[in-house]
Amino acid sequence: MAFEGLAERLQSSIKKMKGKGKVNEQDVKEMMREVRLALLEADVNFKVVKKFVANVKERAVGQDVMDSLTPGQQVIKVVNEELTSLMGGEQSKLNTASKPPTVVMMVGLQGAGKTTTTGKLANHLRKQHNRKPLLVAADIYRPAAIQQLETLGKQLDMPVFSLGDQVSPVEIAKKAVEKAKEEHLDYVLIDTAGRLHVDEDLMNELTQIKNEVKPDEILLVVDAMTGQDAVNVAENFNEQLDLTGVVLTKLDGDTRGGAAISVKAVTDTPIKFAGMGEKIDQLEPFHPERMASRILG
Ligand code: GDP
Numbered sequence: 548m549a550f551e552g553l554a555e556r557l558q559s560s561i562k563k564m565k566g567k568g569k570v571n572e573q574d575v576k577e578m579m580r581e582v583r584l585a586l587l588e589a590d591v592n593f594k595v596v597k598k599f600v601a602n603v604k605e606r607a608v609g610q611d612v613m614d615s616l617t618p619g620q621q622v623i624k625v626v627n628e629e630l631t632s633l634m635g636g637e638q639s640k641l642n643t644a645s646k647p648p649t650v651v652m653m654v655g656l657q658g659a660g661k662t663t664t665t666g667k668l669a670n671h672l673r674k675q676h677n678r679k680p681l682l683v684a685a686d687i688y689r690p691a692a693i694q695q696l697e698t699l700g701k702q703l704d705m706p707v708f709s710l711g712d713q714v715s716p717v718e719i720a721k722k723a724v725e726k727a728k729e730e731h732l733d734y735v736l737i738d739t740a741g742r743l744h745v746d747e748d749l750m751n752e753l754t755q756i757k758n759e760v761k762p763d764e765i766l767l768v769v770d771a772m773t774g775q776d777a778v779n780v781a782e783n784f785n786e787q788l789d790l791t792g793v794v795l796t797k798l799d800g801d802t803r804g805g806a807a808i809s810v811k812a813v814t815d816t817p818i819k820f821a822g823m824g825e826k827i828d829q830l831e832p833f834h835p836e837r838m839a840s841r842i843l844g
Contacts, residue, residue: 550589550802550803550804550807550841550842551801552588552589552803553585553586553588553589553803553804553842554841554842554843554844556581556584556585556588557582557585557626557842557843557844558843558844559581560578560581560582560585561578561623561626561843561844563578564578564619564622564623565619565620565623566619567618567619568617568618568619569618570607570618570619570621570622572608574622575603575604575607575608575622576604578622579600579603579604579607582600582603582626583596583600586599586805586808588803589803589804589805589808590774590775590803590804590805590806591804591805591808591809592775592778592805592809592812592813594813595633595808595809595812595813598812599629599630599633602629603622603625603626603629606625606629607621607622607625607626623843626843627839627840627843630808630839630842630843631835631836631838631839632835633808633811633812633835634807634808634811634818634833634835634838634839635811635817635818635833635835636835637835638832638833638834638835638836639792639817639818639819639833640819640832641764641792641819642763642764642791642792643763644763647727647731647732647733647734648681648724648727648728648732648733648734648735649733649734649735649763649764650724650734650735650737650760650761650762650763650764651668651734651735651736651737651762651763651764651765651766652720652737652739652753652756652757652760652762652764652765652766653665653668653736653737653738653739653766653768654739654741654753654765654766654767654768654784654788654790655741655767655768655769655780655784656741656742656743656744656745656769656770656780657689657741657742657743658741658743658770659741659768659769659770659796660768660770660794660796660797660822661686661738661739661741661768662686662692662695662696662699662738663699663796663822663825664766664768664794664796664820664822664830665682665696665699665736665738666682666696666699666700666702666703666827667822667827667828667829667830668680668736668766668794668820668830669682669699669703669705669734669736670703670827670828670830671820671830672733672734673703673705674828678733678734679731679732679733679734680705680732680733680734680735680736681705681706681707681708681723681726681727681730681732681734681735681736682696682699682700682705682706682707682708682736682738683707683708683709683719683720683723683735683736683737683738684696684697684707684708684709684719684738685716685719685720685723685737685738685739685740685756686716686738686739686740686741687711687712687713687714687715687716687719687740688712688740689740689741692738692740693709693711693712696709696738697709699827702827703827706730706732708722708723708726710722716739716740716752716755716756717752717755717756717759720737720756720759720760721759721760723735723737724760735760737756737760737762739752739753739756740752745780745783745784750787750788753787753788754787754788757788763791764791764792765788765789765790765791765792766790766791766792766793766794766819766820767780767781767784767785767790767792767793767794767816768793768794768796769781769793769794769795769796769806769810770795770796770797771795771796771797771798771800771802771804771806771807771821772797772800772802773806774802774803774805774806775805775806775809777795777806777810778805778806778809778810778813778814781793781810781813781814781816782813782814785814785816790814790816791816792816792817792818792819792820793810793811793814793816793817793818793819794818794819794820794821794822794830795807795810795818795820795821795822795833796821796822797822798821798822798823799822799823799824799829804842807821807838811835817833818833818835819832819833820832820833821833
């Protein structure tokens, strides 16, 4: 499971705090020293850790904890609330267009799970919300990408829009939106090209698509296993494209969890979904509160 190491360490410092009838500043300091180390080891961004620790200390050393009946548990509650708020607080839903179709651009580096997530999201929209999506193959550079999306479309029994690999992605995206309008489809999910690294050509192409189709949602798909890199990638994409949401994939792996905890704080972009496996139904709306409780036990 993701976060195993982090959860274990946090839970052990929490245990020490739990039974305490009285909590003094020294106790809070000691606990936060452990929490700080655990977060840094889980690859949480150091600025994020610093702010988090300061927030908890300020609240935990305040009157409401010291005077409460179970100060130990009160401190834990503060940690839980701050961790939840760090990961975005309330659950963030997908934006929807006032008039369908809602246009979603899926962006991200190669291998992050963009194409798979496009299929998963389509499946989620139909299953949970009874919506009709159109999958759009706009990654014309990776040889197998179009084929991969078509296979997903067949598996889901959903339409896939493709114009092969000789038409520009901007044109493909534009035509796809027209088609969705004609056929009264609710969502257009555009699987854009990825690269191994963030580069100017990629960003130019994505910006052109954005300007042309004016998406309601630009979702960055990032691999949670890459830790701090995922946060850097998110920062980069956000600067160029002004993202509206993030999907963290591979949270089922043994990720240390740093990305999940830092992305929102660093980029101010909410995590909207989490990929929990390779299968088509392994995509979950991201709930900061549930995630925090899962980490803190
Ligand atoms: P793209 O290059 O970004 O389009 O990446 P793909 O969609 O082709 O995915 C790359 C690999 O990651 C594939 O083997 C996927 O099955 C795998 N993958 C995607 N999402 C997840 C996830 O949430 N969990 C796991 N374990 N694997 C995933």
